[in-house]
Amino acid sequence: MLNGGHWVSPSALEAVNAAIKKTGYRVNPHARNLATNRANSVAFLLTETHDRLFEDPNFAVLVRGAADALAVHDIPLVLILAGTDDEQRRATEFLTSGHVDGVLLVSSHATRKGIISNIISAGIPAISCGIPLGFEKKMGYVAADDYEGAQDVLRYLQDAGRQRIATITGPQDTSGGIRRLEAYRDHQGAELDEALIVHGDYSKESGAKGMRELLNRAPGIDAVFAANDLMALGAMEVLHEAGRRTPEDVAVVGFDDISASSAATPALTTVRQPFERISEEMVRLLLDVIAGKRPAAITIPTELVVRESA
Amino acid sequence: MLNGGHWVSPSALEAVNAAIKKTGYRVNPHARNLATNRANSVAFLLTETHDRLFEDPNFAVLVRGAADALAVHDIPLVLILAGTDDEQRRATEFLTSGHVDGVLLVSSHATRKGIISNIISAGIPAISCGIPLGFEKKMGYVAADDYEGAQDVLRYLQDAGRQRIATITGPQDTSGGIRRLEAYRDHQGAELDEALIVHGDYSKESGAKGMRELLNRAPGIDAVFAANDLMALGAMEVLHEAGRRTPEDVAVVGFDDISASSAATPALTTVRQPFERISEEMVRLLLDVIAGKRPAAITIPTELVVRESA
DNA sequence: CTGAAAGCGCTTACAG
DNA sequence: CTGAAAGCGCTTACAG
Numbered sequence: 001m002l003n004g005g006h007w008v009s010p011s012a013l014e015a016v017n018a019a020i021k022k023t024g025y026r027v028n029p030h031a032r033n034l035a036t037n038r039a040n041s042v043a044f045l046l047t048e049t050h051d052r053l054f055e056d057p058n059f060a061v062l063v064r065g066a067a068d069a070l071a072v073h074d075i076p077l078v079l080i081l082a083g084t085d086d087e088q089r090r091a092t093e094f095l096t097s098g099h100v101d102g103v104l105l106v107s108s109h110a111t112r113k114g115i116i117s118n119i120i121s122a123g124i125p126a127i128s129c130g131i132p133l134g135f136e137k138k139m140g141y142v143a144a145d146d147y148e149g150a151q152d153v154l155r156y157l158q159d160a161g162r163q164r165i166a167t168i169t170g171p172q173d174t175s176g177g178i179r180r181l182e183a184y185r186d187h188q189g190a191e192l193d194e195a196l197i198v199h200g201d202y203s204k205e206s207g208a209k210g211m212r213e214l215l216n217r218a219p220g221i222d223a224v225f226a227a228n229d230l231m232a233l234g235a236m237e238v239l240h241e242a243g244r245r246t247p248e249d250v251a252v253v254g255f256d257d258i259s260a261s262s263a264a265t266p267a268l269t270t271v272r273q274p275f276e277r278i279s280e281e282m283v284r285l286l287l288d289v290i291a292g293k294r295p296a297a298i299t300i301p302t303e304l305v306v307r308e309s310a
Numbered sequence: 311m312l313n314g315g316h317w318v319s320p321s322a323l324e325a326v327n328a329a330i331k332k333t334g335y336r337v338n339p340h341a342r343n344l345a346t347n348r349a350n351s352v353a354f355l356l357t358e359t360h361d362r363l364f365e366d367p368n369f370a371v372l373v374r375g376a377a378d379a380l381a382v383h384d385i386p387l388v389l390i391l392a393g394t395d396d397e398q399r400r401a402t403e404f405l406t407s408g409h410v411d412g413v414l415l416v417s418s419h420a421t422r423k424g425i426i427s428n429i430i431s432a433g434i435p436a437i438s439c440g441i442p443l444g445f446e447k448k449m450g451y452v453a454a455d456d457y458e459g460a461q462d463v464l465r466y467l468q469d470a471g472r473q474r475i476a477t478i479t480g481p482q483d484t485s486g487g488i489r490r491l492e493a494y495r496d497h498q499g500a501e502l503d504e505a506l507i508v509h510g511d512y513s514k515e516s517g518a519k520g521m522r523e524l525l526n527r528a529p530g531i532d533a534v535f536a537a538n539d540l541m542a543l544g545a546m547e548v549l550h551e552a553g554r555r556t557p558e559d560v561a562v563v564g565f566d567d568i569s570a571s572s573a574a575t576p577a578l579t580t581v582r583q584p585f586e587r588i589s590e591e592m593v594r595l596l597l598d599v600i601a602g603k604r605p606a607a608i609t610i611p612t613e614l615v616v617r618e619s620a
Numbered sequence: 621c622t623g624a625a626a627g628c629g630c631t632t633a634c635a636g
Numbered sequence: 637c638t639g640a641a642a643g644c645g646c647t648t649a650c651a652g
Contacts, residue, residue, distance in 0.1 A: 026406070027645085027646070028408060029408055030408065030645080030646085031645035031646035031647085033628095034338070034340040034341050034343075034627095034628050034647095035628055035645080035648080036647065037628070055569070059370075067389055067391045068391070071391075077388065078388055078389070079373070079387045081374060081377045081378070094386065096336070097336045097337075097339060099386065337629085338628085338629050339630095340629080341629035341630035343630090344628090344630070345631040345632080345643080346630085346631065347644070
């Protein structure tokens with residue numbers, strides 16, 4: 001009856017509820033977990049080095065969104081930070097021991113393959129944030145439409161009359177980094193100039209470094225598409241120091257729409273990734289998989305946010 | 311024997327380990343938890359509204375430090391975000407149901423009294439980050455030495471020849487906000503001028519707003535002590551817009567040493583709170599309390615970091 | 621439909 | 637020291 005059950009007389013129900021309240025009865029979660037063989041919790045696995053955890057505000061947004069979406073179902077979020085190999089070993093051990101019913105996987109550099117394949121072969125329900133490179137068919141995921149988002153940027157820059165558009169890429173072992181560069185290559189088409197492509201790692205410093213490199217290689221550029229906001233912000237600083245005006249001399253566009261971007265001077269034009277939506281969908285898909293459904297993949301459109309920098 | 315036990319012949323031990331490895335045996339955590347009546351996990355409770363969670367990088371540092379310190383003991387971190395009253399009700403329910411062995415309490419505005427007293431009366435081991443106002447004697451905590459840290463700032467400004475020092479306070483229902491203002495009042499002594507005190511809520515915007523107010527009230531000030539870096543950064547922007555140079559016309563000092571502070575122009579002079587150390591000590595104290603020891607309180611010294619803004 | 625019993629997989633006190 | 641048994645507090649299949 002405690003579990004809902006069927007019809008019970010109102011007075012009986014009331015009496016039971018009163019008794020529950022009076023005695024302060026609580027189900028013992030461990031006993032329940034043992035009997036049902038469920039953990040009633042979900043892991044949020046961040047396979048990311050610690051510095052990025054601090055630097056990139058997106059993680060906080062994702063964590064919060066996931067925790068909120070799970071709270072509705074009374075499912076606690078177990079946070080697992082596993083940046084190093086050793087931490088990933090521990091994490092694998094933990095995840096495959098029945099401590100949680102499933103895992104939300106965030107920031108899956110392809111170099112983290114070990115832990116992903118362990119999760120899959122252990123049969124733990126899991127949903128990835130972004131495409132789980134190499135496991136697209138074996139694990140559900142929800143990803144922003146990186147390709148379309150990047151194309152939007154490039155079309156916008158072109159329509160604004162920009163002639164020589166350079167790009168600072170993201171890491172090439174992440175789906176976002178790869179897809180945004182693909183879009184750039186496709187857009188440039190026959191006019192593609194490899195000298196206008198410089199590689200970054202999503203950190204602000206790498207954006208600054210990339211911008212210096214570009215200024216050396218191709219002083220004539222009039223636009224830069226950085227694969228994320230942090231790098232775009234770093235690039236803008238370098239341009240400023242070099243005496244180039246943004247957007248007059250060089251337009252700058254980022255990707256992510258972190259809060260620092262609207263506060264920057266000039267405010268950064270960027271592509272908004274709907275992270276609240278992403279984490280919400282991740283939770284939904286994960287609960288589906290836990291409930292026995294087959295894993296699904298969702299791609300969510302992005303939105304171009306035009307501000308001052310381009 | 312699986313639990314260490316006493317002397318076993320090396321060959322027997324080896325045989326058992328081999329068997330364990332071969333069959334892939336794992337203890338069932340739920341069965342263990344039921345038998346031992348322990349959850350083997352700890353909650354990280356953030357009673358903070360969501361916007362601050364994103365804006366203030368200190369939370370990420372604390373979460374990471376706590377997760378790392380707990381990982382050493384193989385104890386997972388259950389993240390609980392409870393900004394609203396409703397969320398705090400759920401959190402209380404959860405915490406008092408045996409899901410976790412203890413809780414790390416972060417950002418305890420005094421307005422969050424309800425949840426704190428529930429935790430205490432339920433007898434759940436807990437350690438607070440910062441002084442748990444109103445419960446100092448009933449709950450262990452680890453806090454930075456806010457008073458000394460603020461005094462350091464004020465002495466430094468005075469020694470630098472600053473004559474009219476204003477302050478932008480933190481929220482007056484947090485121990486940090488209160489103690490840093492106390493230090494200010496005590497330092498000003500007989501020369502205390504209430505017009506030089508303006509209240510903020512630790513957000514960047516409130517710092518900007520406070521600065522405008524100060525500029526109106528007391529145009530002659532030559533230094534501002536903001537109770538945290540975010541507000542100091544907001545204040546610096548307003549000074550810049552108002553055509554006042556930092557530090558030449560008005561010196562600015564913050565508190566926290568977040569990463570944005572060293573990157574700012576001019577780089578912000580501030581007080582470093584050793585958050586890695588704080589989270590580490592919190593975990594240590596909490597595990598002690600869980601093990602049955604009496605709760606302790608630790609105050610950790612801060613460090614003045616002199617950069618360009620003062 | 622109801623209620624007593626078995627079973628979940630550990631730990632631990634206890635008999636041998 | 638060792639090994640079998642009881643017990644942790646639930647859920648659920650099953651007999652009544």
